[in-house]
Amino acid sequence: MDFNEYQKETRKTAIYPGLGSNFSFPMIGLAGETGEVAEKIKKIIRDKNGVVDEEARREVEKELGDVLWYLAQLATELDIALEDVVSRNLEKIVSRKERDMIHGDGDNR
DSSP states (O other), X not given: OOHHHHHHHHHTTOOOTTTTSOSHHHHHHHHHHHHHHHHHHHHXXXXXXXXXXXXXXXXXXXHHHHHHHHHHHHHHXXXXXXXXXXXXXXXXXXXXXXXXXXXXXXXXX
């Protein structure tokens, strides 16, 4: 499955107020789910001395899936194709690496 197909399929499960004209709702959901990923990682560090066992890996994977779902909804609300996000981001990161600009400040380095 490619990113655009994922985006299209997840839209079939989207139910929230103002669907189709509400980018705030998926943005809030994305922030919340990102926090849940951080919580899972925190517990791995605190409770498992940083050791990622299969159970922890599955729990983080579930939360990453939720992050991806909300990201897909936010992109859809803003009429942005996930495939474009992925390819443009990779181009940007590769360019930064090639120019030895991975470190530093600012979005346009």
